[in-house]
Amino acid sequence: MGTFVTLIINGLAQGALIFLMASGLSIILGMMGVVNFSHGTLFLWGGYSYVWSYYAIRFSVVMRLFPDAVPLTRFGSILTIRGVQLPPDAALPFVVELGIFLAALAFAVVLVFALGYVFEKLFISRVYGNIPAQILITLGIQVVFTDLVRVIWGPNPFPIERPPFLNGVTAFGGARIVHYNVFLIIVGAVIAVVIHRVLTRSKVGMVIRAGLQNPDHVRAIGINIRGYFSLVFACGAALAGLGGALYMPLVGNVVSTAGMSNQILAFIVVVVGGLGSFMGSALGSVFLGLMGVAIAMLIPGLSVVANVLVMALVLIFKPDGLFGLAVKKHG
């Protein structure tokens, strides 16, 4: 029973992270028809920029408050990351720790939003309707900007820590509940509710939903849907950036290959859940998260195969995805 609860929580936390990537990818693909292979690099940039700004802010705050704190090993290249050891019995107040964490998250999300906006304006906007060109150009962005991460922060992985207030484990019956996982589940659920409300309640959301059904007709009633594309792309990027920022503290180390591996999961979710379906990407992510954790425990050798197998089965039996748009190009 205890193991079961642990598994569910870990799986849901994984699902929440995948969801942050998959939801943006799904809407970008469904509404703009863009196959975006640069999504993983946006995730990676979110991760590195969060880690860098978190450590930079925390270092300067700690050194100011505790002059006798001890700086730790420096990692990185052009930009570096440096932890700091507080004096014995000293601690930053919770509010300060929370502030540092939120500031770093905000920095990462805003930076990746801006990156996404620039990508759309500079590159994506030139290749609408041309899928081979989209694949080439977004893969190109993926390669260049992933290497740029290696140039800026160095090619080697390095360990990082979670914010102290999110670090901990509670034993509950036989289950080990990792606090950070619970935090991820809450963030995932809140973001899902926010996206859902934006899609169903805001006027931009209405244009997006209409655009997912028939972009040409949106234009026919005088709405410049291209103007919304940059915004949608940048928001999708920001979600991926948030995913990356929250992913790094979960795994406890920073690796430049994290972008690609998580992007593959997000693409599988989009196929399984159905193109442009918000519900599909939410449920697909949870499903993939739970399945991933279960398989990793029961038959570790099949972790990768299982995901691809699910995708293959869905493609064979329900090619539009489990929650695909029933009405795609109408009229």
Added chain:
Amino acid sequence: MADTILRTKDLSVSFGALRAVNQVTLDIEARKFTTILGPNGAGKTTLFNLISGLYTPNEGRIFFRDTDVTGLTPMQRVQAGMGRSFQLTNVFPKLTVHENIRLAAQSYCKVGYNIFRDHRKFQKVNEKTEEIMERVLLQHRRKSPAAELTHGEQRKLELGMVLALEPQVLLLDEPTAGMAIEEVPTMIDIMRTTYAMGTTIVLIEHKMDLVKQLSDRLVILVNGAVLADGDPAEVSRNPEVLAAYLGGGAVHGSAS
């Protein structure tokens, strides 16, 4: 000189060897109800596609309020005040009736990009949406997804979306096509009210009996060219029209 709102000058387009629209020159008067009548294949929809910008003419120009709009995209023409409905129903099937009309109202009211503001808080857009739903008699269906409407209701919804754009000229392509007979009179009422409110209407039809009492002016299009143009009563008595298109007895019947 009458107040001309829309003008085509020597408009022509060919598809391969077929000259679908041939040297059509029309002056559409503001606040008048003009009907373009012609048999299937006469080039009526093609003419609309040229006017609304879906096709580019081989020759000729289109003027809207004395401005040459021949080079504008369909979207720009809609924004300039030219609204059109399509022969095939064009609505967003998964949005509700209310959302479909809201979307058009929001396009007209030019709201910005703030994604967190609740769409229900834009008063002007809300008022417009309610008014239009009332005009096209769909208030009772406001929460239904468009996909669940009957064909006739979908046509009304589509007309509502065009009306929400507050077009100065309304181009209607056979709005009663495929409608159940019982639904046709309400559609005619909606057109009549819209016209009475001061909108210029250009209607495409092939049913003579439907348009005779509605129209101020009748234009007969045959083989892509204007055959007759004028007062409906006169035009429908014109022997040339009777011979070429209406074939005598068909005047009161409906070609389909």
